[in-house]
Amino acid sequence: MDLHRSRVGLVIGFVLLPFGFCMVLGGLGGSTIRLIGGLILGGLVMLAGVAGIVEAVRPFRFHIGFDGLTVRTAGLNRLLPWAEIEHLVLYQPPPVLSDKRMPSPLLLLVPAPRSTVDVPLTHRSPLDDRPCLLLLEVHDVREKTDEVADALARYGGSRFTDHRRLVRQRFDSARFPVEARGYDRAAVDAVVRKGQQALRSEEFLGRLGAKAEVELALAELPLVAHGYDRVRVDAFLRDLSAALGRFEEGEEEPG
Structure with missing residues (x-):
């Protein structure tokens, strides 16, 4: 199964670019303060648009298959055989009241003891607190979270845990x-x-x-x-x- 990068950042970027440009133009015909404000705010909006477009078009690959995960993300660009993966955990952080949207589900990878994964392990597994790699923020891809989970369960077997289901099962009883x-x-x-x-x-x-x-x-x-x-x-x-x-x-x- 191939995952595809979400187009949301691209769309937002192309909306912000002309909006920021219009802010710059709007400041040109006014006072000095309005000119400076238009240049600063419009420039920031345009920079945000460019950043969104660059993020949306940078190289990305994520394939889930019998051999393992073929990825070009999270500082990796290679096949991760299942033998190098001790565990994959799909974790849904709970919403934070100060935010405005639901946080993205996270796919976390715990490398096997003999794994050659050489990028920093910046996260902790919600199952046993072991160091792990943030492999993917699921909202960054077009596929639904349940589709990603089903593919990981099908190919990863016991190496994959859907932490969302563990939480639901706990409170269902x-x-x-x-x-x-x-x-x-x-x-x-x-x-x-x-x-x-x-x-x-x-x-x-x-x-x-x-x-x-x-x-x-x-x-x-x-x-x-x-x-x-x-x-x-x-x-x-x-x-x-x-x-x-x-x-x-x-x-x-x-x-």
Whole structure:
């Protein structure tokens, strides 16, 4: 299976170039301040457009096959045989509240002990914290994330782990003991279902909306006779909230 670079950067680049040029022209007929502002802002916009186009057209190859991965990305330009790959992990970072969009899923490579991969291992595996290489940001290619995952599972076998599915499976098995006085079971089940559905989605607003509902439930779940164990539910919902999204850097999550 061949992956193809996304055309989004190219389109944005060709939109920014004339927009920046128009800003420069608009500043030419005005005051000195307007001229300087037009030159600076227009120039920056045009530079951003050029950068997007250059990024979109630079050489790229990513082939998934029986022999391994043939790549021209992440500082590599060669075949990576499966024997050189200890593990591949597809990891979906949770959204950060200070951002405006869902972060790209990341394909992380843990080299085998005798691998000749000689580029810096700048990331850590979410499975066991081993050093790994960021091989691909999946939003950079046209193929859907599930298509990439299916191809890696088909050819990589046990070397590949879809971390997204591990997270979903963890929260799909929500079972709480009942105590004499606990949380209303219907209310808990409803908020858990919304969180589970959001975890299966890559929609930014949907996940953050579900996170907000989970946080609200932690503070307002009603108590009833023969309800769910409060300690177990609180711990589960805190973990679910963390999986759905993160707070801005520098802020602590409520505990």
